[in-house]
Amino acid sequence: MEDAFDSLPAEVQQHYQNMQDDLYDGITGAVVSGTQQALAWGQSPANVLAHGLVAGMDVVGQDFGAGILFVPEVLRAATAMKAAMEILRPLLTETGVEKIGVAVIGTVRGDIHDIGKNLVAMMWEGAGFEVHNLGVNVDADKFVAKLLEVNADILGMSALLTTTMPYMAKVIERLEADGLRDRFTVLVGGAPLNAAFAEDIRADAYCKDASEAVQAARALMQQKGVHRG
Numbered sequence: 001m002e003d004a005f006d007s008l009p010a011e012v013q014q015h016y017q018n019m020q021d022d023l024y025d026g027i028t029g030a031v032v033s034g035t036q037q038a039l040a041w042g043q044s045p046a047n048v049l050a051h052g053l054v055a056g057m058d059v060v061g062q063d064f065g066a067g068i069l070f071v072p073e074v075l076r077a078a079t080a081m082k083a084a085m086e087i088l089r090p091l092l093t094e095t096g097v098e099k100i101g102v103a104v105i106g107t108v109r110g111d112i113h114d115i116g117k118n119l120v121a122m123m124w125e126g127a128g129f130e131v132h133n134l135g136v137n138v139d140a141d142k143f144v145a146k147l148l149e150v151n152a153d154i155l156g157m158s159a160l161l162t163t164t165m166p167y168m169a170k171v172i173e174r175l176e177a178d179g180l181r182d183r184f185t186v187l188v189g190g191a192p193l194n195a196a197f198a199e200d201i202r203a204d205a206y207c208k209d210a211s212e213a214v215q216a217a218r219a220l221m222q223q224k225g226v227h228r229g
Helices: 010-024 028-040 045-065 071-095 115-126 140-149 165-177 195-200 210-224
Strands: 102-107 130-133 154-158 185-189
Touching: 010 028, 010 045, 010 071, 028 045, 028 071, 045 071, 045 115, 045 210, 071 115, 102 115, 102 140, 115 130, 115 154, 115 185, 115 210, 140 154, 140 165, 154 165, 154 210, 165 185, 185 210
Parallel strands: 102 130, 102 154, 154 185
Antiparallel strands: none
């Protein structure tokens, strides 16, 4: 479990603030070296994740949602975060740090667009989720198998083509047919989608961008009262 930010020494607080700024600016090398320095000072992996990465990605997500940042800037920040996570992930596993939840995400069958989906995946990971990104052209069998394999909480599906949108309904119908629908929160997104479509296919929520996807995933996990260790 991480220490409260205010309880940390002033030098460490400033270090984490610098990490957040570097993450916001997408400076991968600085974020990686900042992660290594914090660990060298004896900071726990949970502290580095919470105060250096998650806090920084929260600001990125807020500014993206507000239209201050755009996709290229957010992708740079997410790439920097991903590089730091390569250092932290094995350490977090060793220490058994609590995660918010487990998510499976993919672009549905027939669709090979992945920029938006990858952005959501990286921002979910930055928010503290364990994320399994299945890539593109994912069919119902693969979605269901992975959801069960990792005991997921959330299924995220993306489509950028109007012709592939209906396949989202087929995945949900498959979950219903297998008696699994109530086990998973289903979030959908993509340029041609809207809230009415999500409701029509019986998804739990439509997310118009990565910022909304993070907010929705967090809120739904809080409603469940789930704590994953």
